[in-house]
Structure formats: C-alpha cells, structure tokens
Amino acid sequence: MPSFFGSSRSSSAAGSTTASDSEELKNAVIKQVQAETAMNNARSLISKLNEHCFDRCIPSPGPSLSTQEENCLSICMEKYISMWNTTSRAYLSRLSRESKKMGGQDPTALASLTAPPSNGGGILN
Amino acid sequence: MDGQPQVDASKLSTSDQKELNQFLMNEAQKSTIQQTVHYLSDVCWKKCVAGKITSGRLDRTEETCAQNCVERWMDANFAVLKHLEALRGH
Numbered sequence: 600m601p602s603f604f605g606s607s608r609s610s611s612a613a614g615s616t617t618a619s620d621s622e623e624l625k626n627a628v629i630k631q632v633q634a635e636t637a638m639n640n641a642r643s644l645i646s647k648l649n650e651h652c653f654d655r656c657i658p659s660p661g662p663s664l665s666t667q668e669e670n671c672l673s674i675c676m677e678k679y680i681s682m683w684n685t686t687s688r689a690y691l692s693r694l695s696r697e698s699k700k701m702g703g704q705d706p707t708a709l710a711s712l713t714a715p716p717s718n719g720g721g722i723l724n
Numbered sequence: 725m726d727g728q729p730q731v732d733a734s735k736l737s738t739s740d741q742k743e744l745n746q747f748l749m750n751e752a753q754k755s756t757i758q759q760t761v762h763y764l765s766d767v768c769w770k771k772c773v774a775g776k777i778t779s780g781r782l783d784r785t786e787e788t789c790a791q792n793c794v795e796r797w798m799d800a801n802f803a804v805l806k807h808l809e810a811l812r813g814h
Contacts, residue, residue, distance in 0.1 A: 610728075621737040625744050628731055632751055639755070643762045651769055655777055677780030679769060686764040686788055689794035691757075707753040713801045714756055715763030 644683065648676050766791035 656671035657664075664672075691706075698706035733741060772789035773782075784791065 617800050620738060621740045624731065624735050625740040628732055628744060629747055632748065636751055640758050643759065646765055647762060648769045651766075653757055671777060674780040678773065678782060679765070679778060681780070681782045682769050682773065682786075682790060683761065683765045685790045686768055686784060686794050687761045690764055690798075691770055693795060693798050694757075697793045697802075707757065710753060710760065713760065713798060715760050 644680075647680050651679055652676055764794055764797060767797065 600652045652672050652675035655675055663685050694706040694709055697709055701709075736744065764773055772786050778814045
C-alpha cells in the first residue's frame with residue numbers, strides 16, 4: 600500500500616501534472632480511504648465481539664478453551680452480528696423517517712447530531 | 725493516518741479535487757453512521773441479550789427489544805436536543 604504514496608512523489612519529481620497523474624492520485628486516495636474505512640469497521644466489530652462474547656462464554660477461564668466455550672463463542676458471534684444488523688436496520692430506518700419529517704433533509708446530517716459519545720463527533724464539538 | 729506522507733493536493737485537477745472532497749465527506753458520514761451502529765449494538769446487546777446464549781439468532785423478544793432500544797435511544801437523543809434548545813431560549 601505505501602506504493603501509491605511513493606508513486607505520487609516520483610511523479611512530483613517529474614514536474615508537470617497531467618490529467619492522468621491527477622486521475623491516478625485520486626483513485627489511489629479513494630482506494631486507500633476505502634480500505635482503511637473497512638479496516639476500522641472490522642476492527643470495531645472484532646473488538647466488540649471479543650468483549651461481549653468473552654464476557655458471556657468464558658466466565659471463569661480454565662487452562663485451555665473447552666469445546667463448550669468454543670461453541671458458545673461461535674454462536675455468540677453469530678448472535679452479535681445479528682444484533683448489529685438489526686440495530687443497523689432500525690437506526691437507518693429511523694434516520695430516514697426523521698429526515699422525511701423534517702422535510703426531506705439529508706438523513707446523514709441527522710446522523711451527526713445523534714452521534715454516540717465515544718466518537719467525539721457530537722453536537723457540542 | 726499517522727506517519728504517512730501527505731497527499732499533495734496540488735497534483736489534482738480542480739474537478740478531481742472536488743470529486744475527492746465529496747467522496748471524503750460521504751465516507752466520513754458513512755463512518756459516523758457505522759460507529760453509531762457499533763455503539764448501539766453494544767448498548768442494546770447489554771440491555772436485550774441477558775439470557776444464556778443458545779442460538780446464533782436473535783429470538784423474537786430480543787429482536788423487538790433491540791428495535792425498541794434503537795428507537796428509544798433516538799427519542800432520548802431528540803429529547804435532550806429539544807431540552808437544550810429550550811434552555812438556550814431563556
């Protein structure tokens with residue numbers, strides 16, 4: 600992945616900027632941002648899965664993971680992901696209902712009003 | 725994106741800058757929404773999935789609880805905003 604930053608620098612050494620340089624840089628940035636967003640999202644999910652399912656399935660840790668604990672972990676993960684999907688659906692549908700109520704305002708603008716405390720992007724920031 | 729070199733925006737054409745700007749704004753909002761969903765799943769899991777975990781799916785009660793959890797959280801959010809608004813009016 601560092602290659603694109605490298606290539607953008609080498610093209611700057613060449614001097615003039617062409618349309619294809621611009622296009623290339625733009626696409627590289629888009630790709631990079633998408634990859635990082637996906638990574639962040641996965642990281643959040645994994646950490647929550649770990650937190651909740653460890654809490655539920657391994658109340659008293661033994662010398663190794665028992666089959667029972669492993670089974671518990673795998674259904675717990677499935678269940679947490681179902682929870683994620685359900686809350687996601689409920690939240691998005693509420694956002695779109697609210698934005699219709701407010702006269703077709705962009706629902707994503709509402710989303711930043713109702714951001715959770717942890718992400719620091721709330722109304723007071 | 726710590727530790728990575730800055731992207732040189734002057735290498736971009738005006739139209740590409742605009743497009744990229746729009747893209748980044750969209751991504752930021754999508755990301756805010758996703759983080760909210762992570763937060764809600766966390767909160768509503770604690771409130772709604774109390775019993776022993778026997779199935780990988782949410783049962784009907786849990787599903788309804790999760791939906792109510794999201795709806796009431798939103799209500800609470802709006803109620804707080806409304807109240808703040810009223811306070812500001814004084």
